[in-house]
Amino acid sequence: MVLTRSQPTQARTRRRPTEGRRGLLARMPSWAPVLISIAVFLAAWQLLVTFGGISQLVLPSPLSVAEQVVIVTQQLFVGGFLAGQLWITVQEILLGFVLAVVVGVIVGIVVGLTSFGRRGIMPLFVLLDATPKIAFAPVFIAWFGFGIASKFLMAAFMSIFPIIVSTAQGVAAVEPDELKLFQSMKASRWDIFWKLRVHRALPYLFTGLKIAVVACLTGAVAAEFIGGGIGFGEQVRVAAARIALDRVFALIFFLSLLGLALFMSVAWLEKRLTFWNVRS
Incomplete structure (x- = not known):
């Protein structure tokens, strides 16, 4: 015991x-x-x-990158040259995002509700999405010039596909019993679309929007790399050409913060507009 x-x-x-x-x-x-x-x-x-015997030209130390982060932060807060360049990039992203949302939602509704959209339109966008979209940046610059237009159009082009897919999936996600209920209550087609399909599609749509807003940043910066002249991405290219990699890392850090802020803004809007959805 x-x-x-x-x-x-x-x-x-x-x-x-x-x-x-x-x-x-x-x-x-x-x-x-x-x-x-x-x-x-x-x-x-x-x-x-x-x-490790690694040259600062190849891999800058975190301390040197931190010094550049402080310098860039000061310029951004005092409204210096970099602040203007960052604002240009933000404009490109916002314009491209709005354009992608408008066109993507319209095309997504057509794809989700019509046989022609599924068979005739969707395969074309799948084909475009399967191509390396970054290769289209010189085409946009040749068509629309070196200004802001080519940048935000490239941003929209990079981000439109997830919006189309999520919208199409959302409007088609209505349960048959829900549709029969609305029809039994003599609801019009507009009521069924607005009060049932749109209501059902919002969570799907915001999933695509969170992907698309980050893709907008990628598209705008990529177009600035190739188009040059203006934008925060152009400043990254200039710093890389000067082999100032600590500056490059600092600028990339702020672009990452911008992408995070955009993502969190869409997520905040999702919680406000789809408060009834448990997943959000």
């Missing part, structure tokens, strides 16, 4: 360190592991540059 009583005590004693570690991880904020991972990555990066 003595051995039988002592065994659970020993088991509890052995479990305490593990339970303590699990409790510590559970008490940590959700963002703490991310910060720890970033800190470890930056420390390894700095050690690699410092003791």
Whole structure:
């Protein structure tokens, strides 16, 4: 009996360190592991540059990148040259996104509700999406010039496909019983479309919009790389041409923040407009 009583005590004693570690991880904020991972990555990066014999021209250290981040931040806040270039890129993204939403939703509705759309229109967009869309940037620049028009049209072109697919899937996702219910209540085609199909399609649409808004950023920056002259992406190209990779990393950091802000804005709008949807 003595051995039988002592065994659970020993088991509890052995479990305490593990339970303590699990409790510590559970008490940590959700963002703490991310910060720890970033800190470890930056420390390894700095050690690699410092003791690995790698030239700063090939791989700048995190400290030099941080210095450039501070410099760029100062220029952005005081309304300097980079602030104007970033605003141009934002305009290109917003114009391209609005155009992609308008055209993509219209085409998606046609694809989702008509046989001609599914058989005649959708295969063309699938073919376009299967091509390397970045290769169309010189075409847009040749057609629409080196100004903002070619940039936001390229952004729309890069982002329209997920909007079409999500809209088509959403308007076609109506359950047969729901449709019969509306028909039994003598609802008009407009009521069925607006109150049933659009209501059902919104969560699908916002899934496509979150993908599309990031693709808009990619399209605008890619067009600036090739078209040159204006935009934040052009400043990345200029810095890379000067082999100022610390500046390149700093500018890419701010483009990443811009993409995150755009994504979070669409996600915030999704929660406001689809508050009834559990998934959002």
